[in-house]
Amino acid sequence: MMWVAKPQAIAYKACRQVVNLSYDAMIANLRLMNFRCFDAMSVDFPASGAVIVGANAQGKTSILEAVCVLVRLHSPRSLRMGKMIQIDSPGFGIAGECWQSDRQVRFSARQGVEMKVDDEVVGKQGDYLAGGGLVVWMGNDDLDLVRGSGRVRRRYLDFLGCQLDPVYRDHFNRYQRVLKARNLLLKDRVLREPEIAAYTDLLIRHGSFLTKARRELVGLLLPEVVHSQLEVSGNDERVGLEYVAGAGDDMVKSLEMTHERERRLGQTVAGPHRDEVRLTVNGMAAADFASEGQQRTLALSLKLAQGALLEKQAGRMPVYLLDDIFGELDADRRNALMQALPDGAQKLITTTNIDWMQDELDVIEVSSLK
Numbered sequence: 001m002m003w004v005a006k007p008q009a010i011a012y013k014a015c016r017q018v019v020n021l022s023y024d025a026m027i028a029n030l031r032l033m034n035f036r037c038f039d040a041m042s043v044d045f046p047a048s049g050a051v052i053v054g055a056n057a058q059g060k061t062s063i064l065e066a067v068c069v070l071v072r073l074h075s076p077r078s079l080r081m082g083k084m085i086q087i088d089s090p091g092f093g094i095a096g097e098c099w100q101s102d103r104q105v106r107f108s109a110r111q112g113v114e115m116k117v118d119d120e121v122v123g124k125q126g127d128y129l130a131g132g133g134l135v136v137w138m139g140n141d142d143l144d145l146v147r148g149s150g151r152v153r154r155r156y157l158d159f160l161g162c163q164l165d166p167v168y169r170d171h172f173n174r175y176q177r178v179l180k181a182r183n184l185l186l187k188d189r190v191l192r193e194p195e196i197a198a199y200t201d202l203l204i205r206h207g208s209f210l211t212k213a214r215r216e217l218v219g220l221l222l223p224e225v226v227h228s229q230l231e232v233s234g235n236d237e238r239v240g241l242e243y244v245a246g247a248g249d250d251m252v253k254s255l256e257m258t259h260e261r262e263r264r265l266g267q268t269v270a271g272p273h274r275d276e277v278r279l280t281v282n283g284m285a286a287a288d289f290a291s292e293g294q295q296r297t298l299a300l301s302l303k304l305a306q307g308a309l310l311e312k313q314a315g316r317m318p319v320y321l322l323d324d325i326f327g328e329l330d331a332d333r334r335n336a337l338m339q340a341l342p343d344g345a346q347k348l349i350t351t352t353n354i355d356w357m358q359d360e361l362d363v364i365e366v367s368s369l370k
């Protein structure tokens, strides 16, 4: 079976709006080798973005996923890179021209990731990401942001924090590693207290940074979420966001207090890995009391707020990757969402149907040749 994405975009509307903005977050093209369902594929993206349309299982999500991996070395649907390798292949390759520079990510199951920018191998993930772009991913499981566990909201904050600040990314990565190592020691029947104490110091150092940074992020996000909710819902639903630290105000004290429990349970019970973001609509817990429509709108608002904050704080426009999120929204909310996306941003949108769409974006059809 041979897969193609037809790069010749079909003009969706005859008159295209001329927007006089700089598309500094631009992905001009994408080339894939042995990635998910694609043997080999190449597609050009217009500066303002495109609607990627096709029937189910044609590879639309895989295209957006590849863009996210190329730009952020992160897949929103898989924590393990190996899952993205086309079945029976030794590895995958993604390449593309982004921000007028050629970028490549190769992943081989045996040798791991090789990253290149303009044909130069980049040694560190941080260096590769520093020259890259910013991404907002909106997918149909975003409802989990409101209904799901705290882990989903922590991932939301971390995806934002890591994009905004390399220091955040560094503390975040180190915290995860220290937590894992400390938990292994706590699980051990023969407790090695001096080693645990050494990890405790590191846990406090990186954890305290994360607590402070996440609290600040939530404070910055709140006005953006309120604004986006108003834009998408069209009414004055009062939304609230509150950061609740999983280690309280004082991590040292929390770890002292949980000393016995940790040893009994064999794991670290206080720290940013237990952080929560409380979401409310009209003063009530959004997961328990908001209607499904309100919950969906809040989830969208959280993602739009992420984009607005990236733009303000980083001074650059993120690329918006919208994966099939329109199915559950009525036509008014779909078009309100399209309007709420910033004019100057590149938007890549997957959908199975474009009949409702009023926006003037080019269309790329994805289909498999059988």
Ligand SMILES: Nc1ncnc2c1ncn2[C@@H]1O[C@H](COP(=O)(O)OP(=O)(O)OP(=O)(O)O)[C@@H](O)[C@H]1O
Pocket (backbone or CB within 6 Å): 035, 036, 037, 038, 054, 055, 056, 057, 058, 059, 060, 061, 062, 063, 083, 084, 085, 086, 087, 324, 350, 352
């Ligand atoms: N590692 C892999 N190797 C080969 N094929 C894969 C791999 N991972 C996923 N696929 C297949 O790729 C196809 C395309 O999946 P994808 O989710 O990109 O489609 P889609 O067009 O977004 O579909 P939908 O509209 O249903 O969401 C599916 O048939 C899926 O089973």
